[in-house]
Amino acid sequence: MRAFINHFSFEFRTGIRNKSLLLLNYLFPLAFYAMMGLLMAELNPTFLDTMIPAMIVFAALSSMVLGLPNPLVSAREAGIFRSYKINGIPAVSILTIPALTTVVHTIVVAAIISATATRFFDAASPVNWAGFALVLLLTVFSIAGIGVLVGVISSDSHSTVLWSQLIFLPSMMLGGLMIPSSMLPEVLSKIGMLLPSTYAMHAFQGLAWKVDTGFDPLWSAIILLASGILSFGLAIYLFSWDRHNTTRRAHPLLAFLSWLPYIVGALLW
Amino acid sequence: MNDSIIEATDFRKTYGDLVAVDSISLEVKRGEIFGLLGPNGAGKTSTLEALEGLRSPDGGSLQVMGINPTREPHKLRKLVGVQLQTSGLPDSIRVNEAMELFCAYHNVAPNYDVLKRLGLEEKMSRQYYMLSAGQKRRLALALAIAHNPSVLFLDEPTAGLDVPSRIELHKLMGELKEADTTIMLATHDMAEAEKLADRVAILLRGRIAATGTPRELTATGSGLTKVSVRTSGSSLSDPDIAFPAVTQHSVKDEYTIYYSTDPGPTVSAIIAHIKEQKDTLVDLRVERPSLEERFLELTGTRNTQ
Numbered sequence: 065m066r067a068f069i070n071h072f073s074f075e076f077r078t079g080i081r082n083k084s085l086l087l088l089n090y091l092f093p094l095a096f097y098a099m100m101g102l103l104m105a106e107l108n109p110t111f112l113d114t115m116i117p118a119m120i121v122f123a124a125l126s127s128m129v130l131g132l133p134n135p136l137v138s139a140r141e142a143g144i145f146r147s148y149k150i151n152g153i154p155a156v157s158i159l160t161i162p163a164l165t166t167v168v169h170t171i172v173v174a175a176i177i178s179a180t181a182t183r184f185f186d187a188a189s190p191v192n193w194a195g196f197a198l199v200l201l202l203t204v205f206s207i208a209g210i211g212v213l214v215g216v217i218s219s220d221s222h223s224t225v226l227w228s229q230l231i232f233l234p235s236m237m238l239g240g241l242m243i244p245s246s247m248l249p250e251v252l253s254k255i256g257m258l259l260p261s262t263y264a265m266h267a268f269q270g271l272a273w274k275v276d277t278g279f280d281p282l283w284s285a286i287i288l289l290a291s292g293i294l295s296f297g298l299a300i301y302l303f304s305w306d307r308h309n310t311t312r313r314a315h316p317l318l319a320f321l322s323w324l325p326y327i328v329g330a331l332l333w
Numbered sequence: 334m335n336d337s338i339i340e341a342t343d344f345r346k347t348y349g350d351l352v353a354v355d356s357i358s359l360e361v362k363r364g365e366i367f368g369l370l371g372p373n374g375a376g377k378t379s380t381l382e383a384l385e386g387l388r389s390p391d392g393g394s395l396q397v398m399g400i401n402p403t404r405e406p407h408k409l410r411k412l413v414g415v416q417l418q419t420s421g422l423p424d425s426i427r428v429n430e431a432m433e434l435f436c437a438y439h440n441v442a443p444n445y446d447v448l449k450r451l452g453l454e455e456k457m458s459r460q461y462y463m464l465s466a467g468q469k470r471r472l473a474l475a476l477a478i479a480h481n482p483s484v485l486f487l488d489e490p491t492a493g494l495d496v497p498s499r500i501e502l503h504k505l506m507g508e509l510k511e512a513d514t515t516i517m518l519a520t521h522d523m524a525e526a527e528k529l530a531d532r533v534a535i536l537l538r539g540r541i542a543a544t545g546t547p548r549e550l551t552a553t554g555s556g557l558t559k560v561s562v563r564t565s566g567s568s569l570s571d572p573d574i575a576f577p578a579v580t581q582h583s584v585k586d587e588y589t590i591y592y593s594t595d596p597g598p599t600v601s602a603i604i605a606h607i608k609e610q611k612d613t614l615v616d617l618r619v620e621r622p623s624l625e626e627r628f629l630e631l632t633g634t635r636n637t638q
Contacts, residue, residue, distance in 0.1 A: 067437040074430050081425045081460075135423075142421040150385055150417065151435045151476065152410035306387070 071157055075165040078135075088131035089169040093123035097177055101185035110244075113275075115187035116178055117199075117268035118241040121261045123173040124204050128211035129232045132166050133224045136215030145305045155303045159216070160296070163208040170204050188273060195271035199285060203264040206288040209295025209322065210260065216299045217316035231259075240265035257330035258323065263287050279333045290325040298322055336363045338398055338484055338515040339384060345392030346379045346539075353379040355539040356393060361517055361532075366510055368530030368547075369519040370624075372632055375536040377519040378418050381486050384517070385415050397484060411439060414482035416473050418489050418519075424462035428453055428472060431461070432479060439480035447475045450505065452498060466493045474502065478509065485509060485516045491525060503529060523625035533624070535631055542631050551622040557581075557592040559620040560599055568612035569603075576602045588616075596621075 079085045097119040104111040111118075136159070139145055148158055178196075181187035190196040210231060218224040236242060238252055239261025245253050256262045263284040270281020298319050339361035346354040354376040361367040369377045382388045384395055386406035395401065400408050422431055428448065436443045448454060451471040456464060464472065470493050478485060491499045506516060506529055520526050526533050527547045534544040543550055557580060562569060569589040572582075578595035593599035596619055607614050 067434075067440070070434050070437040074426060074434055078423065078425050139421075139423065143417070143419050144421045144423055146387060146417060147420040147422060147473075147476075149387065149406075150410070150413075150415040150420075152407065152438045153434075 067153075068157070068161070071153070071161050072165060075162050076168060078162075079165050079169050082135075085127075085131050085135070089127045089166065090173060093119070093126045093173050094176065096122060096126075097181075101181065101187070105185050112185060112187045113273075114240070114244065114265065114269065115185065116181050116190070117265055117272070119177045119181070120170075120174045120200065120268075121203060121207075121239065121264045122236070122241055123177070124170050124207045124264075125232050125235055125261065127166050127170050127173070128163075128204070128207045129214065129228050129235075132162060132208065132211030133215035133218060133228055134221060135162065136212065137218050137221050137224045140304065140306070141220065143306070149305050155305070156300055159212050159299050159303060163212050163296075166211070167204045167208055171200065174200055190268075190272040191274050192272050195274075196268070199264065199267040199271050199288075202267065202285050202288040202292070203260075206260050206264075206292035206295065209292040209299065212299040213295045213302075213319050213322055216302050216304070217319045219316075235259045235261040238262070254330060257333065258326045260288065260291060260326065263326070263329060283329070283333075287325040287329045291322055294324065295322040337361070338363050338365075339367070339517060340396045341380065341384070341393065342395075343393035344380065344383065344390050344395055346376070346383055346388065347391045352539050354383075354536075357534075357536070357539070357541050358393075359534055359541065359544065361515055363515055364510060364513045365531045366506065366516045366518060366529050368526035368533035369517065369536060370521075370523065370526055370533055370628060371536035372521075374538075376539040377536055378488055380536070381488050381517065381519050382417075385409075385413065385417075385486055387417075411480065412482060413484045413486060414477035414480065415486045416477040416488060416490055418492075420473060422461045422469075422472070424460065426461050427458050428461075428464070429457040431472065431476060435476045436479055441480045444475075444479040444481075447479055448472075451475050451501065467495055467498060470494055471498055478505070481512075481514075483514060485514055487516065487518045487520075489520055490518065491520070491522060523623065523628055527624040535628060537632060543627070547624045551624055551627050557594060557622060557626075558596040558599075559618075559622075560591040560593055560596055560603065561588045561616075561618040561620070562591070562603055562607075562614070563588050563616040564607055564612045565615055566610070566612035568607050568610035574606065576606070 079089050100119065145158060182189045214224060214227045218227055238248060238256035239259045240256065241261060245256050245262055248256060266277050267281045267284035267288065269275040270277040271285065298321060302314060302316060302319060337360050341357060341359050343356045343358055344354055345356050369380060371377050379388065383390050384397055384402055386402035386409055389403045397409055398412050402409050432445065432448060433443045451474060453468065453471055453475060456468060474490060491502060494502065509516060518530065530547060532546050533550060535542045576591060577598040578593045579591045579599055580594060582589060582591045591599060600619060604614065
């Protein structure tokens with residue numbers, strides 16, 4: 065327990081001490097939130113209906129898809145995992161503790177957004193706070209899983225950027241953050257169903273804002289949960305201690321299995 | 334009671350077509366400092382990392398304190414301390430945080446004394462990226478010994494260390510040995526190995542070329558003692574002068590160098606000859622065969638000018 069607390073405390077401080085992580089955990093999402101609040105309230109007032117979940121999902125994508133994988137890759141490249149291994153730090157801790165601390169940072173940002181969006185920008189507040197908390201946890205859990213998995217399968221920092229952007233940009237554009245999924249052309253809307261942000265937005269709206277969302281939002285919550293479990297499981301399974309030691313338990317492409325719940329969702333709805 | 338702490342039997346490690354370690358066997362006893370010597374690529378690090386559980390052997394068997402490092406690495410962690418040749422820590426971790434983190438995983442109280450001994454006391458709140466290469470090396474060493482391991486693996490521990498840190502490390506190793514810690518040391522520094530190690534093995538192209546105490550190893554070589562003489566005149570310039578027990582000689586930097594199988598009679602004869610020639614002796618040095626000489630002999634790189 066002492067080891068966990070110590071490790072958690074160090075990783076949490078790193079999320080603030082490290083300038084890149086500070087930017088992606090706090091500055092970027094909060095600055096984007098402020099900018100969207102100022103601009104979109106004027107340009108597109110309907111955005112205010114989904115502003116809180118959209119900005120929370122954006123914060124999760126920023127800290128977990130853009131921020132979380134790179135330190136994992138650079139730690140492997142710099143031999144940090146080797147130091148950890150010889151000192152008995154298990155792979156599970158190496159992967160889950162940074163994810164957990166990033167989750168905490170994201171929840172702090174989510175709390176700031178939730179507490180200020182209505183007051184400053186007249187954004188719609190959740191009507192069911194328990195549902196809001198549940199979906200928030202499921203969203204950060206599933207996106208953190210993806211972030212960790214990207215860190216595990218990326219062979220170097222360059223491929224991390226590629227994988228991260230491949231998830232981040234479509235999630236921004238097609239995941240219902242900027243434009244509601246219902247307003248997208250059918251093909252793009254279908255592609256959007258392959259993204260975690262779509263299910264997060266759907267679950268938030270259905271379970272926390274109690275908006276009519278087409279299919280049962282509980283399914284979106286289940287899909288987020290399933291994807292999170294698969295992502296973390298695969299990340300631990302595919303984890304490699306050492307960049308020189310290329311033997312893995314399985315091919316990194318196995319990571320695509322974590323997308324299975326989204327594929328099922330896209331086929332069903 | 335079996336006193337053997339580290340055992341490698343026909344250990345083999347390959348990387349693709351490259352055979353890094355070719356069926357070596359060695360044994361290290363409790364409380365021993367065992368030096369693993371060899372040129373770059375000889376297989377030292379592969380051997381150490383396999384014993385530490387970082388790499389899997391491709392043949393043979395390994396045991397550290399009766400534990401198979403590949404199958405039961407978790408059992409090994411609390412018993413061994415490891416300073417890797419190349420490893421790192423997160424850039425943003427502070428020296429005291431690293432000590433606290435690693436000690437927490439070893440389930441012992443943070444050992445700040447060892448940081449003090451290794452001159453890192455004033456760097457406690459420094460982040461890792463702010464440390465010099467030598468300080469990083471000292472921190473790695475401090476973390477390796479913080480939990481008082483029974484077995485210590487050190488891979489090039491003095492590389493990048495300044496002289497005071499090197500002396501402190503040697504002192505520390507002596508104390509650890511006194512406390513019955515078994516130390517396996519891979520090094521390029523022959524003087525260090527000769528000074529510290531009870532026994533050494535010289536690895537060449539993945540095989541053990543020689544093993545024994547430093548004294549045994551030097552004795553099994555050519556056994557030549559180097560006698561370097563400098564005079565004010567030219568009494569030694571005649572290449573045909575023969576001195577007893579001298580097998581070869583050379584001239585370097587105003588010194589005439591003789592290699593002798595029996596230095597006593599050689600030195601007496603040289604002094605007598607200088608006196609007889611009414612020359613003046615300026616300097617005379619006698620160097621017994623060193624481990625380095627033996628190493629160079631084995632690796633075929635000795636400069637026999």
